[in-house]
Amino acid sequence: MKKLFIAGHRGMVGGALVREAKKLGGYQVITATRDQLDLCDQSAVFDFLAKEKPDIVIIAAAKVGGIYANSTYPADFIYENLTIAANLVEGSRRADVPRVLFLGSSCIYPKLAPQPMPEDCLLTSDLEITNEAYAIAKIAGLKLCQHYRAQHGLMYHSAMPTNLYGPGDNYHPENSHVIPALIRRFHEAKERGDSSVTIWGTGTPRREFLHVDDLAAACFHLLSLDSPPDWVNVGVGDDVTIFELANLIAKTVGFTGEILTDLSKPDGTPRKLMDISRIKTTGWSPQISFEVGLTAAYQDFLSTITTGAARL
Numbered sequence: 021m022k023k024l025f026i027a028g029h030r031g032m033v034g035g036a037l038v039r040e041a042k043k044l045g046g047y048q049v050i051t052a053t054r055d056q057l058d059l060c061d062q063s064a065v066f067d068f069l070a071k072e073k074p075d076i077v078i079i080a081a082a083k084v085g086g087i088y089a090n091s092t093y094p095a096d097f098i099y100e101n102l103t104i105a106a107n108l109v110e111g112s113r114r115a116d117v118p119r120v121l122f123l124g125s126s127c128i129y130p131k132l133a134p135q136p137m138p139e140d141c142l143l144t145s146d147l148e149i150t151n152e153a154y155a156i157a158k159i160a161g162l163k164l165c166q167h168y169r170a171q172h173g174l175m176y177h178s179a180m181p182t183n184l185y186g187p188g189d190n191y192h193p194e195n196s197h198v199i200p201a202l203i204r205r206f207h208e209a210k211e212r213g214d215s216s217v218t219i220w221g222t223g224t225p226r227r228e229f230l231h232v233d234d235l236a237a238a239c240f241h242l243l244s245l246d247s248p249p250d251w252v253n254v255g256v257g258d259d260v261t262i263f264e265l266a267n268l269i270a271k272t273v274g275f276t277g278e279i280l281t282d283l284s285k286p287d288g289t290p291r292k293l294m295d296i297s298r299i300k301t302t303g304w305s306p307q308i309s310f311e312v313g314l315t316a317a318y319q320d321f322l323s324t325i326t327t328g329a330a331r332l
Contacts, residue, residue: 025050025074027059027108028081032188032232033123033181037078040236050074060100065107069115076243077112079105079122079161084190086197087150087220087288094153101154105161109168109176120176121239122165124158126228126255126292127151128180136295139180139253148289166250177248179239182255182294186232186313187320199229199314202266203321206273216278217270220285223263228255228293231308231316241304248302255294256306262287272314 024041028034029051041047050072057068059081069077083100090097105122112120129137130145142162147155158180165176185199193204202219209217238254260268266279296305 021046021048022075023048023050023073024076024078025052025069025072026078026080027052027104028079030054031080031082031084032186032190033184033235034080035188036186036232036236037080037239040233040240044240059107060103062103062107062111066111066114069108069111069117073115074117076119076121077108077117078239079108079120081108082123082158084154084197086201087286090151090154091286097151098153098157101157102160105157105164109161109164112176113168113172113174118175119243120165120168120174121243122161122176122178123239124162124178124180124251125155126180126182126253126294127155127289128159128162129292131289133292135291136257136293137253138295139249139251139298150286150288162251169250175247177242178251179235179242179254180251180294181235181238182228182230182253182292184232184235185229185317187317188232189317189320191321198227198262198265199269199317200321202269203273203318206266206270206275207318207321209277210273210275214277216280217266217275218280218282219262219266220282221262221287222283223266223279223281224261225287225289226259226261226291226293227265228257228259229265229310229313230254230256230306231313234306234308237307238299238304241302242299245302249298252299252302253294253296254299255296256310257294257296259291259293260310268310268314269318272311272318 024047131148189200191204
């Protein structure tokens with residue numbers, strides 16, 4: 021049985037990884053809450069890894085948020101994410117951890133990257149300014165793994181997921197990503213009987229969305245490979261406009277009013293579609309359709325609201 025430390029197990033991605041590990045079997049899952057282990061405390065991280073001696077570390081811990089949060093707190097985003105990556109990668113090396121999987125984000129690629137975005141377009145032009153701080157930290161984590169693998173011969177590699185959604189998402193009205201934010205907004209509008217809902221920007225940017233359980237399956241698939249690429253994109257290979265997304269969520273929630281746009285708000289990157297040909301050549305492809313995933317996400321929102329467990 022392999023000893024697996026999932027950093028960030030309380031987040032949406034970490035929770036999906038824990039579920040997938042239990043489903044697959046063969047893993048002794050190690051977790052630590054923030055109170056038990058501050059991932060920004062270098063000595064604490066080094067001591068924890070030296071004591072636990074995991075066979076695998078998955079770095080799913082991160083400070084995350086949408087356009088508003090990234091634009092408002094860029095110093096927090098770059099510092100915390102840089103520190104988490106550096107502490108866990110170097111700590112793993114010192115503890116002789118043979119395998120590390122670092123999770124990044126599609127925002128590492130240039131704002132005007134070719135569409136769909138291949139892995140080799142990394143660092144070819146400027147990043148989207150609204151999430152530059154977060155992106156730079158994630159690029160650094162990817163490069164840490166790449167160079168530790170090259171210099172130290174360690175199987176440290178990365179996966180770059182597209183926009184994620186699913187069980188355990190954050191529904192905060194300002195700091196959440198677009199799907200949970202819209203699920204909450206349309207749900208509350210329906211409950212109040214509002215005649216309209218306003219979305220940020222023009223509604224024209226295109227976005228790709230992957231169910232978090234598909235990402236978890238992709239991660240364990242990559243861990244099963246003897247020699248995976250240094251980093252791979254993980255997505256669905258298809259996208260929708262934000263306005264189309266809003267209509268899909270309104271339909272899922274049962275909101276029948278008008279959808280308006282607020283042109284004073286930023287759009288962000290015009291398009292972020294992943295080229296997933298590299299990971300597909302290794303034998304993985306997404307399994308959860310968008311309609312099925314959105315319905316399940318809304319049901320999860322309703323159940324967590326009922327139980328008081330929703331991250332609001």
